[in-house]
Amino acid sequence: MTYLRPTAFVDAPFGHDGKVARLAGGLCFFSAVEVLDGEGGAELVPVSAIDAMLDRLGEEARAAWANITAPRPPLTLGARTVRLDQPQVMGILNVTPDSFSDGGVHLDDPAAAGHAMAAAGAAIIDVGGESTRPGARAMWEGDEIERVLPAIAPLAAAGTAISIDTRKAAVMEAALAKGAAIVNDVSALTFDPRAAQVVAAAGCPVVLMHHQGSPDTMQDAPHYDRPVAIEVYDRLKARIDAAVAAGIDRAKIIVDPGIGFGKTVQHNLDLMNGLALLHGLGCPILLGASRKRTIGALAGEVPPQERLPGSLALALKGVEQGVQLLRVHDVPETVQALKIWRGLRDAALTPRRP
Template identity: 55%
Template sequence: MTAYYRPLVQNGVVRPKGAVVLAGQALWFTHAECLQRDTPPRVVAAVDIPEPWLTRLIQPRAAIAGLEMDRPQIMGILNATPDSFSDGGQHNTAESARLAARRMVDQGATIVDIGGESTRPGADFVPEDEEIARTQPLIRAIRAETQALISIDTRKSAVARAAVEEGAGLINDVSGFTFDSKLAPFCASIKAPVCVMHMQGDPATMQDNPSYDDVLLDVYDFLEEQVSWLENLGLDRSQIIVDPGIGFGKTEDHNLKLLRNLSLFHGLGCPVLLGVSRKGFIGNIGAEPRKDARAPGSIAVALSGLSQGVQIIRVHDVAETAQALRLWAAVR
């Protein structure tokens, strides 16, 4: 039976004997929770974690497109869509996108993530030519404005190819490279960094009664399988980011279980991205129906993720998040 090891992450300058560093960061752990399907969890000492788990947990993460992974990075969300759940219709011209991207970078974003197809629950499919028409001019304008890393949020190889031609340097696929069979080989052929996200179903159906045997271990297994597959295609594991896909084919309870146990995903040996900004469960738990008023709840969950070693947080409210991150870091 497969055993999984979730480091019990701690922070502090003074470390006890047996402490090991988590993923080359300032965080560390002395023990981990050992998880197995249909078996009660148990706690083991870090020194008793078998290889290759221990190596993957402690090895420093390589830089992604020049961005160091030993400190938190902020990915700003910029959707060139009329129907995204929070910011649809706000950035559908090259000029508005250019100004928005400049503002995000000035406020502290090191990555600008551009999407041309809404992935909100119930969203309709967007043809690739329409998605290219939405995103390519924006990427061109943003690249002329800033040298920040541009990410293309797409499931489609043609869209990714057009985005890379204009200067995008990261491909972020919400389907985890299961939608378009040509996308992963394209990324491997140009050695482009990628983000692999977990989603059950597709945006149109993903919230129709999602179910799992064990959401934490099922999501981990999916990501491990996709990362290994991408490695076999020629991508280096160090250039693969993983995202558990909070809110994508998950109930509120599923989301909370993943968020409580995010440190498990460091066992994949990849940087971890967390995207929770303004999502429905934040509105439900935080009693805030207005999507654009959910920055406090979004930041609270993001900081919880950073406390577990998440390297990248994907956000709408860049200035507010950057301010909170600076204070969080100073106190710690």
């Protein structure tokens, strides 16, 4: 199989007719493609020579190129519309006592925390009632439902776009009935055999995340036989195909590379550097790198609550590669960083007059 990774990004397309392409209908432009064979071999091809490359490589590469350059349609979330031609923020609202970075913080008044995130600029609030940190064990779905519904109902009533972060079909059903509009499943609909059926019946968007192993064992000895970005790509492609076969609209599928889920620090760094490869799947990309262990490993083992600078660095690395959604703990700070990034983009994309 052939894989295409957009690279050699430029600030603007002006004066580069035929030499650059727009990435996924967003605000990023690139001038070359890295053609990968999946085993470590690579060839760098300029966009100006893309037609000859596609003729040589065939339909598989042509389909990936079409996915890379096709705009991503907006998400319709009840009364809300979230555009994906620019990066958006998804705020993390963990209603849990044991999440790795904010366990117990929002238990007293989760709705107030969600309202604050929305007011600060989060386009979506991701509500979760079960920790999936390394070493965590699964909890009973009834307890999970009791945790998330008191947060979801008032937020949805206020018109906030809500995502339910769960692996369980019963929790998905209860949350969707109370106003959640997206399912975010870290198992990519593999944990619960009814999950795909629930999502298909609801007709809602779904996030399929890459993972290796289960939360209680995933960090014991992560291993990949090929470059990690290639294996993540293949696994996500298989899960997309399975979701479509189950009746889920492909246009409503979002993919998440699963930073920290069955990956070493080196795996995470390689995956961050290769994120643009995932545009070949033709789905919006959600990046959840906020406060992750990799930041601590690179920054003197700072605790999760002190990883804001590293979280922003990873977020901006993602949007520079066309990531559409950022799942973060620190909403105001990330929104501000994106405003500066957007200002730079707008300046670069404003034609200059003599």
